[in-house]
Amino acid sequence: MSKPKVAFYWCASCGGCEETVVDLAEDILGVVEKVDIVLWPVAMDFKYQDVAVLPDQAITATLLNGAIRSSEQEEMAVLLRRKSRYLIAYGSCAHLGGIPGLANQFPREEVLRFNYETSPSVVNEHRTRPLLVFEDHGRRPHLPELRHVVRSLDQVVDVDYYLPGCPPTPNLTKAAFDALLSGNLPPKGSVLAPDTALCDECPRKASKPADVAFAEFTRPHQKLLDPEKCFLTQGVVCMGPATRSGCGAQCTEGNMPCTGCFGPTSRVRDQGAKILSSLCANIGAKEEPDINRVLENIPDPVGTFYRYGLARSRLRRRVDLT
Amino acid sequence: MSDSASPPASAAPPAPPPWSPRIVAFFCNWCTYTAADLAGVSRLKYAANVRVIRLMCSGRVDPQFVVEALARGADGVLIGGCHPGDCHYVEGNTKMLRRFQLLRRLLQDLGLAPERVRLEWISAAEGEKVKTVINEMTAQLRALGPLGLPEKFASWDQEVIALARQMHAAEAAEPAAPPSAATPAHPEILHV
Numbered sequence: 001m002s003k004p005k006v007a008f009y010w011c012a013s014c015g016g017c018e019e020t021v022v023d024l025a026e027d028i029l030g031v032v033e034k035v036d037i038v039l040w041p042v043a044m045d046f047k048y049q050d051v052a053v054l055p056d057q058a059i060t061a062t063l064l065n066g067a068i069r070s071s072e073q074e075e076m077a078v079l080l081r082r083k084s085r086y087l088i089a090y091g092s093c094a095h096l097g098g099i100p101g102l103a104n105q106f107p108r109e110e111v112l113r114f115n116y117e118t119s120p121s122v123v124n125e126h127r128t129r130p131l132l133v134f135e136d137h138g139r140r141p142h143l144p145e146l147r148h149v150v151r152s153l154d155q156v157v158d159v160d161y162y163l164p165g166c167p168p169t170p171n172l173t174k175a176a177f178d179a180l181l182s183g184n185l186p187p188k189g190s191v192l193a194p195d196t197a198l199c200d201e202c203p204r205k206a207s208k209p210a211d212v213a214f215a216e217f218t219r220p221h222q223k224l225l226d227p228e229k230c231f232l233t234q235g236v237v238c239m240g241p242a243t244r245s246g247c248g249a250q251c252t253e254g255n256m257p258c259t260g261c262f263g264p265t266s267r268v269r270d271q272g273a274k275i276l277s278s279l280c281a282n283i284g285a286k287e288e289p290d291i292n293r294v295l296e297n298i299p300d301p302v303g304t305f306y307r308y309g310l311a312r313s314r315l316r317r318r319v320d321l322t
Numbered sequence: 323m324s325d326s327a328s329p330p331a332s333a334a335p336p337a338p339p340p341w342s343p344r345i346v347a348f349f350c351n352w353c354t355y356t357a358a359d360l361a362g363v364s365r366l367k368y369a370a371n372v373r374v375i376r377l378m379c380s381g382r383v384d385p386q387f388v389v390e391a392l393a394r395g396a397d398g399v400l401i402g403g404c405h406p407g408d409c410h411y412v413e414g415n416t417k418m419l420r421r422f423q424l425l426r427r428l429l430q431d432l433g434l435a436p437e438r439v440r441l442e443w444i445s446a447a448e449g450e451k452v453k454t455v456i457n458e459m460t461a462q463l464r465a466l467g468p469l470g471l472p473e474k475f476a477s478w479d480q481e482v483i484a485l486a487r488q489m490h491a492a493e494a495a496e497p498a499a500p501p502s503a504a505t506p507a508h509p510e511i512l513h514v
Contacts, residue, residue: 074485105431149478156482272428273385280424281381281417286406291420301428314389317478319471320433 004060004181007039007051008090009080011073012100012150013066017091018042020167021063024174031177035060039080048076054083061086061180063163067093067100067311068151072144081157086180088192092166092261094153095191097311099166101150102303104310104317108148148321152312162191166261166308169247193246195265198258202240202249204230213284217297220256231257232282237304242268242275261308270314272305343463345372345456346391347400350380352410353445354402360449368453369460372400379403380441381414385425388439397469398438400459402452405443415443437462438469 010018022043024031038059039046051059062084068074081087092098103111116122116129130143153159163176176192179185186192199205208230218235225231231238231252239260240252251258264271285291298304306313349355355376361368377383380403388399401422403415422441430436440459444451 071485074482075489078486078489147481149481151482155479268386270386270389273389273425276424276428277385277421280421283420285420286413286416288419288423291423295424295427298424300431301424302431305428314386314393315432315471316475318431318433319392319469319474322477 003034003036005038005054005058006035007037007059007062007080007084008042009039009062009064009076010042011064011066011076011094011153012069013091013093013098015042016167017065017093020091020170020173023170025170027170027174031174034181048079051079051083056082057085059084061088063088063090064153065089065091065094065167067097068153068156069100069103069147069149070144071147074147074156077153077157086160086185087153087157088176089153089159089162091168092164092263092308095162095164095312096263096309097150097152098308101152101309101311102307103150104321105302106318107321108146112146149317150311155312160188161185162263164191164193164244164262165247169250171248172246191244191263191266193244193262195267196245197265198240198243198245198247198249198252198262201245202230202252202258204228204252207233209233212282214279214282214294215284216294219297225255227255237279237298239271239275239305239307241278242271259307260305263309263312271309272302272313275305276301341468343371343397343460343468344395345398345400345459345463346396347372347374347402347456348377348380348383348387349374349402350382350404350410350415351376351378353404353408354380354442354452356446357402357444357448357452360446361452362449364449366449366453368456371460371463372456379409379411379414380418381409381411381416383418383421385421388425388429392434392438392469393471393475395470395472397466398440398459398463400455401439401441402444402455403441405445408445434469435466437466 008018008021022028037044038054039051059080062080064077064080064087066073068077089095093100097104112129116124117127132145133140133142161176163172165172172193179192199208207228212232214235216235217237220236225236226234231240236257238252238257240258242264243258243260244262244265247262260271260275264274268274280295283291283294285294302310310317349358355374358374380401383401391399401418403418404410406415406419409415418441426436426439429439437459440455442451442455444455
């Protein structure tokens with residue numbers, strides 16, 4: 001009897017999601033015992049061709065992490081979609097665009113110029129940039145093209161499930177595998193994490209006041225944070241109220257506020273607008289100049305409220321870009 | 323870019339049916355909406371570019387409504403509430419003011435002209451002000467030109483569609499392309 005086939009693939013990502021799969025530790029043995037891995041570029045040597053020759057839907061599940069921002073990543077997303085019964089957007093980047101999605105604030109030319117020319121750590125006197133096609137000893141190799149827009153996986157192909165997080169936690173990953181292998185699956189399109197706000201599982205919840213009145217916002221590096229009190233009472237921007245739970249509140253337990261990597265719950269359409277609404281309504285000041293003084297310590301609202309979700313937010317990108 | 327046979331969707335601003343700004347207005351029940359009523363009863367003429375949505379309080383305006391309106395094709399969003407101190411619910415308008423300060427900055431960071439989102443205090447007696455504000459905002463938006471986000475999203479996604487078409491064509495060239503290949507990338511269609 002043949003075992004179910006599973007593929008792991010990465011697109012625009014940092015590798016942290018791959019690490020989570022390894023973080024399953026001994027549990028990974030149970031998974032590996034029950035499945036055949038047919039593609040896992042970070043750990044095993046397969047070629048794309050090995051996937052291309054498989055019949056359609058031959059792979060039971062593909063866990064794809066990373067945002068989609070190059071033609072190659074798009075091609076692989078389309079290929080893996082076709083070869084897989086279940087395509088799972090694994091991690092914040094595939095789910096919402098993630099950190100790479102913040103590039104949606106800049107034109108592609110600016111991204112390329114910074115990375116190949118003006119970044120302080122770059123030495124590139126001839127301002128060489130990768131070419132899409134070039135001549136090399138009579139061959140004409142092609143390189144992938146960087147897209148203008150960073151996309152979440154579901155903005156490119158149809159997605160069955162989402163595993164949120166930067167990175168998703170091992171226990172959510174294991175639960176997803178168990179669900180896949182037992183066939184005990186929620187409705188298509190589900191995010192495989194609880195549909196409640198992070199505050200629900202935060203150990204600081206008891207100290208969350210019914211009425212917050214921010215006199216000022218403090219950024220985590222600006223003062224010693226109380227390890228037990230709700231961050232909102234300390235005037236620290238915490239994305240918890242607008243973020244899905246399921247991570248085990250690891251950041252708040254580690255004395256850092258939530259930055260929102262699990263994305264919104266199903267009842268929120270735009271995570272950034274929602275947390276902005278909640279935080280601002282609770283500012284103490286009533287007059288415009290005083291309000292703006294309080295808001296000064298949120299110097300970068302886009303990067304703060306859409307840290308992981310800009311690509312999948314309602315506006316997606318700087319709207320004046322082409 | 324690979325823009326073979328896919329003309330840019332929204333390049334030319336004044337297209338054949340003359341464009342006119344679309345403003346979505348969120349008016350509070352107690353002041354601004356009543357003022358708009360008064361403007362009507364007083365037979366004041368103002369630009370027909372505004373679509374008014376009545377809410378109980380400007381404090382009910384979730385910033386999500388604003389981005390949603392823009393994403394769905396509004397050229398501007400106008401929010402009207404009671405003057406400070408006059409809120410029927412004591413401080414709903416203050417909540418809106420606080421949200422508005424940061425929302426405006428956030429939208430500017432995302433490339434929107436500040437004129438596209440506007441907050442005004444208009445009391446139930448100020449029918450004239452409804453008229454002035456709407457006319458002024460309509461003129462400003464007309465000068466700015468269309469925002470056209472739905473068209474913009476579609477034109478951004480041309481780059482994905484072009485590739486899907488290419489792959490599609492390559493497959494069609496091979497004998498007996500599998501039927502499931504007929505589901506190419508279809509960005510955003512998924513989300514409508």
